[in-house]
Structures are given as C-alpha cells and as structure tokens.
Amino acid sequence: MTEVELKVRPIKNGTVIDHIAAGQALNVLKILGIFGTSDATVSVVMNVASGKLGKKDIVKVEDRELKEEEVNRIALIAPAATINIIRNFNVVEKRNVDLPNEIVKVVRCQNPSCISNTSEPISSRMTVKTKNPVLLRCVYCEQLLTERIADYLI
Numbered sequence: 001m002t003e004v005e006l007k008v009r010p011i012k013n014g015t016v017i018d019h020i021a022a023g024q025a026l027n028v029l030k031i032l033g034i035f036g037t038s039d040a041t042v043s044v045v046m047n048v049a050s051g052k053l054g055k056k057d058i059v060k061v062e063d064r065e066l067k068e069e070e071v072n073r074i075a076l077i078a079p080a081a082t083i084n085i086i087r088n089f090n091v092v093e094k095r096n097v098d099l100p101n102e103i104v105k106v107v108r109c110q111n112p113s114c115i116s117n118t119s120e121p122i123s124s125r126m127t128v129k130t131k132n133p134v135l136l137r138c139v140y141c142e143q144l145l146t147e148r149i150a151d152y153l154i
Contacts, residue, residue, distance in 0.1 A: 008043050014062040016084040016091075017074060022047050024077050025057035027150040031073045032061065040064065053080060073106055075099045077150050079132040099128045107136060107152045111143040124154060 020028055025044050034040050043060040050056035065085055066074075074081055075097035085093040103126045109116050116124045116138065125139040136145040145152060 008045055008058075008060065010089055011041075011043075011060050011062045011086050012089055014060065014064050014086050015066050016086060017059045017061075017066075017078075018056070018082045018084060019050065019052060019080045020057040020059065020074075020078040021053065021080065022055035022057055024150070025059050027077050028057070028059050028074055030150070031077075031153065032059075032066070032070060034061070069106075071097055072100060072103065073153060075131075076103075076107065076134055076136075076153070079134055099131050099134070101128055102126065102139075103128065103136070106154055107145065107149060108154055109138040109141060109143055110145050110152055111138065111141050114138055114141040114143060116140050 017028060023046070025046050029042070029044070034042055041062040045058040047055050048058065066083060071083055076099065079097065079099070081097045083095055083097060084091050105123045107126050108124045111117070116122050122140070126136040126145065127139055129135040129137050133146065134149060136149070137143070138145070
C-alpha cells in the first residue's frame with residue numbers, strides 16, 4: 001500500500017491554528033467571522049491524524065494575525081489549539097491558547113431564566129472552572145456550561 005500525504009500550500013503571512021479538536025474547524029471559522037462571502041484566503045483541513053489528539057483540524061488564514069479576543073474564543077472550543085504566526089513563510093511566534101479565569105461578553109448563559117438573558121443591562125460573565133475540558137459557570141445563576149459551547153458564543 002502506498003502512503004498518501006496530504007499537502008496544503010504554505011502561507012507567506014498569516015495565522016495557522018493547529019491542534020483544533022476534530023470537527024471544530026467550522027466553529028473556528030465562525031468565531032473569526034469567516035463565511036463563504038469573505039475575501040479571506042483560508043485553508044481548512046479536517047479530521048487528519050494527530051499523535052496528540054488522535055484526529056485534529058487545522059485552519060490557515062492568510063494575511064491575518066488573530067486578536068487576543070479571537071484566541072480566547074477559540075480556546076473555548078479548542079483548548080489544545082496552538083496559534084502560529086507566519087511572516088515571510090517563517091513561524092515567528094508559536095503559542096498555546098489559554099483561557100482567562102473569567103470570560104465577559106463572549107458566551108451567553110444557557111439558562112433562559114438567567115438575569116444575563118433578560119433585558120437588564122448586565123453583561124454575560126462566566127467563570128472558567130476547568131480549561132481542558134472547558135467547564136464554565138455563570139456568575140449570576142451558577143448554571144454550568146460544558147457542551148455545545150460554540151452554540152452559546154455571542
């Protein structure tokens with residue numbers, strides 16, 4: 001049997017998000033505001049073999065370096081992800097994502113009765129209980145959020 005190698009063209013400048021949990025690449029694109037009508041040049045590789053995760057996704061975005069807020073949002077759905085900043089075809093910065101201890105105005109509470117989901121002028125606030133797997137707790141109603149976090153992103 002011949003080994004087949006998947007090749008994705010290197011990018012000159014931009015960001016490579018590696019070690020995304022398998023199946024989460026499309027949620028990463030959503031976080032970055034990249035949809036079918038975007039002008040961004042994007043490469044998405046899904047469900048590839050990974051020694052670290054078993055299977056993983058990879059997203060390459062040309063000519064864009066991520067903001068800290070975007071990296072924090074990615075950490076919610078891909079806590080093992082690494083961010084690689086590419087300049088002139090070279091990796092100039094490589095770091096793991098890391099969630100802050102509290103997240104404000106990023107994820108809404110899944111409890112429809114929570115005060116943060118009413119018309120009150122209160123911002124969503126979540127305490128990060130664990131980072132991998134991600135476990136969030138609403139500061140107001142103490143509702144836990146562990147699954148489908150991407151569905152609750154603001």
